[in-house]
Amino acid sequence: MTSSPEPEGSQGPVARVLDAADISRVVGRISHEILERTNGPADVVLLGIQTRGVPFARRIAVRMGEIEGAEIPVGSLDITMYRDDIRLRGPRPLEPTEIPAGGLDDRIVVLVDDVLYSGRTVRAALDAISDVGRPRAVQLAVLVDRGHRELPIRADYVGKNLPTSLAQSVRVHLSETDDVDEVLVLGGGA
Amino acid sequence: MSVVLRSARPYGEEPVDVALENGVIAAIAAPGTLPAGDLEVDAAGLVLLPGLVDLHTHLREPGREDAETIETGTRAAALGGFTAVHAMANTQPVADTAGVVEMVWRRGVEAGHCDVHPVGAVTVGLGGEHLAELGAMADSAARVRVFSDDGVCVSDPVIMRRALEYVKAFDGVIAQHAQEPRLTQGAQMNEGALSGLLGLAGWPAVAEEAIIARDVLLAAHVGSRVHICHLSTAGSVDIVRYAKARGIDVTAEVTPHHLILTEDLAATYDPVFKVNPPLRTEADVMAVREGLEDGTIDAVATDHAPHAHEDKDCEWAAGAFGMLGLQTALSIVVDTMVRTGRLDWRDVADRMSVRPARIGRLGDQGRPIAVGESASLVLLDPAASWTVDPTALASRSRNTPFAGRELPARVVATFLRGRPTVLDGALA
Amino acid sequence: MRHLLSTTDLTREDALLILDTAAELARVTDRAVKKLPTLRGRTVVNLFFEDSTRTRISFEAAAKRLSADVITFSAKGSSVSKGESLKDTALTLEAMGADAVVVRHQASGAPYRLAHSGWVGCSVVNAGDGTHEHPTQALLDAFTLREHLGDLQGRRIVIVGDVLHSRVARSNAHLLSTLGACVTLVAPPTLLPVGVETWPCAVSYDLDEALEGADAVMMLRVQNERMNAAFFPSTHEYSRRYGLDTRRAALLSDDAVVLHPGPMNRGMEISADVADGARSVIVEQVTNGVSVRMAVLYLVLGARAEDQGGLLPAAEAVPA
Ligand SMILES: [Zn+2]
Numbered sequence: 001m002t003s004s005p006e007p008e009g010s011q012g013p014v015a016r017v018l019d020a021a022d023i024s025r026v027v028g029r030i031s032h033e034i035l036e037r038t039n040g041p042a043d044v045v046l047l048g049i050q051t052r053g054v055p056f057a058r059r060i061a062v063r064m065g066e067i068e069g070a071e072i073p074v075g076s077l078d079i080t081m082y083r084d085d086i087r088l089r090g091p092r093p094l095e096p097t098e099i100p101a102g103g104l105d106d107r108i109v110v111l112v113d114d115v116l117y118s119g120r121t122v123r124a125a126l127d128a129i130s131d132v133g134r135p136r137a138v139q140l141a142v143l144v145d146r147g148h149r150e151l152p153i154r155a156d157y158v159g160k161n162l163p164t165s166l167a168q169s170v171r172v173h174l175s176e177t178d179d180v181d182e183v184l185v186l187g188g189g190a
Numbered sequence: 191m192s193v194v195l196r197s198a199r200p201y202g203e204e205p206v207d208v209a210l211e212n213g214v215i216a217a218i219a220a221p222g223t224l225p226a227g228d229l230e231v232d233a234a235g236l237v238l239l240p241g242l243v244d245l246h247t248h249l250r251e252p253g254r255e256d257a258e259t260i261e262t263g264t265r266a267a268a269l270g271g272f273t274a275v276h277a278m279a280n281t282q283p284v285a286d287t288a289g290v291v292e293m294v295w296r297r298g299v300e301a302g303h304c305d306v307h308p309v310g311a312v313t314v315g316l317g318g319e320h321l322a323e324l325g326a327m328a329d330s331a332a333r334v335r336v337f338s339d340d341g342v343c344v345s346d347p348v349i350m351r352r353a354l355e356y357v358k359a360f361d362g363v364i365a366q367h368a369q370e371p372r373l374t375q376g377a378q379m380n381e382g383a384l385s386g387l388l389g390l391a392g393w394p395a396v397a398e399e400a401i402i403a404r405d406v407l408l409a410a411h412v413g414s415r416v417h418i419c420h421l422s423t424a425g426s427v428d429i430v431r432y433a434k435a436r437g438i439d440v441t442a443e444v445t446p447h448h449l450i451l452t453e454d455l456a457a458t459y460d461p462v463f464k465v466n467p468p469l470r471t472e473a474d475v476m477a478v479r480e481g482l483e484d485g486t487i488d489a490v491a492t493d494h495a496p497h498a499h500e501d502k503d504c505e506w507a508a509g510a511f512g513m514l515g516l517q518t519a520l521s522i523v524v525d526t527m528v529r530t531g532r533l534d535w536r537d538v539a540d541r542m543s544v545r546p547a548r549i550g551r552l553g554d555q556g557r558p559i560a561v562g563e564s565a566s567l568v569l570l571d572p573a574a575s576w577t578v579d580p581t582a583l584a585s586r587s588r589n590t591p592f593a594g595r596e597l598p599a600r601v602v603a604t605f606l607r608g609r610p611t612v613l614d615g616a617l618a
Numbered sequence: 619m620r621h622l623l624s625t626t627d628l629t630r631e632d633a634l635l636i637l638d639t640a641a642e643l644a645r646v647t648d649r650a651v652k653k654l655p656t657l658r659g660r661t662v663v664n665l666f667f668e669d670s671t672r673t674r675i676s677f678e679a680a681a682k683r684l685s686a687d688v689i690t691f692s693a694k695g696s697s698v699s700k701g702e703s704l705k706d707t708a709l710t711l712e713a714m715g716a717d718a719v720v721v722r723h724q725a726s727g728a729p730y731r732l733a734h735s736g737w738v739g740c741s742v743v744n745a746g747d748g749t750h751e752h753p754t755q756a757l758l759d760a761f762t763l764r765e766h767l768g769d770l771q772g773r774r775i776v777i778v779g780d781v782l783h784s785r786v787a788r789s790n791a792h793l794l795s796t797l798g799a800c801v802t803l804v805a806p807p808t809l810l811p812v813g814v815e816t817w818p819c820a821v822s823y824d825l826d827e828a829l830e831g832a833d834a835v836m837m838l839r840v841q842n843e844r845m846n847a848a849f850f851p852s853t854h855e856y857s858r859r860y861g862l863d864t865r866r867a868a869l870l871s872d873d874a875v876v877l878h879p880g881p882m883n884r885g886m887e888i889s890a891d892v893a894d895g896a897r898s899v900i901v902e903q904v905t906n907g908v909s910v911r912m913a914v915l916y917l918v919l920g921a922r923a924e925d926q927g928g929l930l931p932a933a934e935a936v937p938a
Pocket of ligand 1: 340341419420
């Protein structure tokens with residue numbers, strides 16, 4: 001999730017920290033790392049967190065498939081109903097949750113999101129997963145880790161560690177949803 | 191005690207000084223020419239009218255003293271410029287005997303804020319089946335001349351015919367609450383597109399008009415007079431106009447709220463806007479204004495209907511029918527009829543005092559402003575405006591539909607046979 | 619959306635948000651764990667002044683699946699039946715800390731009054747008020763129709779029966795029109811409200827003609843008390859002129875569906891073979907009711923903080 005508390009328009013300077021080539025390299029590296037850590041793709045299921053975790057997960061699944069010559073199960077997870085801030089932020093439209101046909105039981109589930117920030121989204125995702133099945137292990141892959149964790153959660157695979165200030169916000173654009181591949185840091189002195 | 195009103199404008203016309211003494215108007219003279227009275231009232235800029243007469247007031251006593259008493263209701267009346275009110279018969283017990291009407295009449299005299307003329311029930315217990323002892327009520331100390339089952343329609347045509355005939359013996363009048371009961375079973379609001387949308391049972395105009403049509407024909411047939419309470423639809427105005435053109439002895443009243451409010455207010459589901467007959471459409475409002483202007487409608491009558499808080503602070507269907515009216519009536523008439531150029535001050539006196547007094551056969555009310563006439567008068571400030579605060583009204587209840595509304599004209603003083611009941615806008 | 623009182627308050631976007639949310643939530647029903655933690659710690663009160671086991675159970679299930687605490691007051695066995703006023707009951711609920719109240723009441727407008735009188739500060743959901751509206755029923759009907767017909771834009775839907783007294787008809791007429799459907803009301807003229815020509819629907823007295831090629835038909839229940847109140851001469855004549863039987867069902871388009879808000883008078887407004895036939899989606903309506911009510915509770919309760927002035931800046935961040 002890339003939600004950030006700053007309203008649009010108060011951005012100040014904009015810095016592009018990853019471009020399309022960088023993102024493509026990240027996808028390749030994380031794909032290799034996952035295969036390495038999980039000893040091959042046999043039990044791996046990728047679950048992208050709505051919204052931008054989903055195209056990112058699909059890209060990783062495709063790359064893993066190319067490397068291994070096998071189809072990697074990939075799905076999507078909407079964690080809206082598991083959020084702890086509904087009272088504060090109000091309701092949002094739900095996005096589809098698609099669990100691959102084989103389910104999650106006894107699988108190694110790799111949660112995939114675009115930005116790791118407070119960790120609350122991941123916490124919600126872990127709750128959501130436990131209502132759907134009982135994986136053998138759950139790992140986490142993110143495109144960007146911008147720090148400022150509020151929960152004891154860390155990523156297993158990180159595209160880029162991005163030290164940011166709380167005044168800044170991080171925007172991930174992926175061509176599937178935004179017509180362009182890039183990661184921007186807005187505001188502060190980035 | 192003598193009172194001198196300085197520079198008052200009778201019927202809004204040229205300023206004069208008016209002296210009140212021994213219950214009558216003792217002198218009318220050019221400003222500054224009369225000797226000082228015991229009480230001097232600076233009436234510069236104020237309009238002087240004969241005291242207002244209400245043909246239709248619910249004072250709730252006996253029975254619902256939690257909603258209103260004769261004391262509180264007549265205070266509201268005096269503050270509203272009234273010097274006489276007709277107290278409707280639907281009390282508990284019903285005013286269907288000489289005993290009850292005399293009790294109401296006596297309480298009115300004791301309160302002293304305005305004359306209280308009890309209306310007698312037409313039928314025993316408002317049951318619609320047996321004529322009440324109309325003659326006994328007419329002969330009582332209360333000298334009842336207006337009879338009504340108001341709240342309920344005298345729907346049985348035979349009973350209505352007999353009542354119309356019977357009251358001829360003492361020059362009485364039947365005031366009909368025109369509501370065909372079968373057509374209005376469970377009815378909650380005016381029937382139309384809005385009632386269909388809101389899912390509230392509709393109250394068709396025809397349920398009022400059919401009874402009025404029947405009753406003017408009955409009155410013509412038996413040669414009696416009939417009065418139509420709170421007429422509310424364009425069709426009713428047409429029927430009364432037709433009847434009058436045919437020489438039928440019919441009179442009619444309209445309430446202030448039907449001169450200004452429309453059914454749209456039902457969409458709030460707030461029972462403060464629930465009233466019988468229901469608020470109607472804009473076209474009906476325009477038609478009753480027209481009827482009042484051309485004299486088809488004789489009188490404005492408040493249908494002042496106080497209700498306890500819990501009877502209005504509820505869902506629509508559970509709410510009681512009725513609205514307060516005594517303290518806002520004159521302002522609503524000024525707003526809807528004077529400011530729009532439909533009535534001048536003489537017309538206001540005619541519709542709110544002269545004709546209602548004549549219909550009720552009240553000898554010393556609704557009299558001209560002339561030397562020797564009874565000194566029941568009201569002084570009002572036509573240039574003032576005020577905002578309706580339900581908690582500031584004299585009524586024991588709060589169910590005014592005009593809360594928060596700014597209204598024109600304010601009653602400054604009221605005199606009942608020369609005695610001030612209201613001075614400087616407060617009870618004297 | 620702080621309250622759900624009437625379908626006339628819903629824009630097309632609002633309605634689609636509810637229906638799309640319900641569609642996602644419906645999938646939870648297929649899981650092993652049917653519960654979501656969304657409304658944990660929130661209290662939903664079901665206040666049923668009029669007995670309706672079906673609707674009450676549906677709302678209870680919806681609230682429980684969202685982990686809300688549920689308190690039910692129903693007509694039987696509580697102060698509600700002893701003539702306690704709506705206001706007094708509401709004040710009790712407020713004191714109990716209700717976050718939302720789901721109200722069924724015999725008086726049209728009672729939920730509106732509850733929401734606007736200042737008696738309570740919580741959200742109000744109309745679970746059927748008098749002869750006014752039953753918005754969640756209409757939403758579940760629309761949900762069911764969308765499952766079968768897809769987008770309702772331009773679809774022809776016929777609603778048959780006692781429109782005058784039916785809150786289901788009122789809610790559906792407006793909601794389905796908002797969703798782009800062409801709605802035709804069919805009833806004897808005695809059972810159509812005055813002013814129905816101002817509704818966003820066509821009106822017909824001829825059921826055969828209206829059914830010809832229609833995509834769906836919704837049969838309304840004829841209440842027993844109407845049968846002896848001169849709205850129509852006899853149940854036999856009603857059934858013959860306005861009942862749905864196999865011959866009439868055959869006039870519908872090929873993929874058409876038959877709905878009924880229940881409970882049915884089999885043999886009266888609908889014949890048993892049609893009620894239980896292949897086109898009938900009456901059982902699905904019940905299942906879909908839970909998902910739709912979950913969506914409504916989620917959206918209504920989630921709206922609270924925002925509508926009360928908000929704890930966040932007005933320009934809440936949108937995911938980039
Ligand atoms: Zn009346």
